[in-house]
Amino acid sequence: MRYPLLVAAVALACIGCSSPSAPVGAAELKTEEDKTLYALGSAIGRNLSSFDLTEAELEFVKAGIADAALHKEPKLDASTYFPRIQELQNARVAAAGEKEKKAGEEYLAKAATESGAQKTASGLVYKQVSEGTGASPKATDTVKVHYHGTLTNGKVFDSSVERKEPATFPLNGVIPCWTEGVQLMKVGGKARFVCPPDIAYGDRGAPPDIKPGSTLVFEVELLGIEQPQQ
Structure with a gap:
């Protein structure tokens, strides 16, 4: 809150x-x-x-x-420093964002060289961990997944695996990295996404856990494609 x-x-x-x-x-x-x-x-x-x-x-x-x-x-008189508060925050956010972007670029470059990894036009580095046997979802589908999200330093910011509860959501209602990456999977498969900030949370981030300019890493298991209710 x-x-x-x-x-x-x-x-x-x-x-x-x-x-x-x-x-x-x-x-x-x-x-x-x-x-x-x-x-x-x-x-x-x-x-x-x-x-x-x-x-x-x-x-x-x-x-x-x-x-x-x-x-x-x-x-x-603290009130005289009011204009400087926003200036200080903006400067710190910008500096942190540049630092995050640089670290992310290095991480993405290394991830793209791993065996089996592919880098898409958007910058997503996708690596299949295990191939599924089911269908691949469309952007308009609702999917059921397990995922484990970390920063490039390994810090976990969100994980349905740790909660022991799969997540269900429409693919066109999440960050672009997910919309693209999950469509490359088949039901039953597992994959690893390395998402540059441009297709994740960008320069705004998702404070306090995801800083502006952060590259994100997801381990994803596609459990199913939800059937639309009649």
Whole structure:
């Protein structure tokens, strides 16, 4: 769940503090209220993930939060920094996107050289793991699949396999990489997709797990093609 108004207020309080507050020891989550407050902090942190903060920078953020939340005398007029908040975020997002794109291009180039891999005109690197014996779906079909999605560093961002529950969706309602890749499969088959950002989530990404410019990797098993209801 998002807390945009709260996050905006926190961000205004955080930018430009002159020195960090004394560090607080590791929190012990003993009560349900402790856990709820920790969840609040987690929500704020996830919404600030696009700033790509270092640990040192996070100390300034903590200081701003503490001063604002505890009604302490602010170290500066935070409202004067409002224009810089968006500028900082935009700059950090752009820098992170370029870094992700470069890493993705290197990963795609290597993946395309693997035995059995084919690179399509869209940039998708497709590799059949095992061939199915059923039909191939059309873009207008609804399919049932198992999938395991990771970033190029191996971090899992979504997995029906881990949830132990297959997913069903219309092929023309997902990212272009999937629309194209699944049509290359046959029911019962397994394949690996390496998706460049242009046919995945592009320069916008899908924060906080998928950064702008990310290349995505999917292990896909096509379980079936759903028959339209009469």
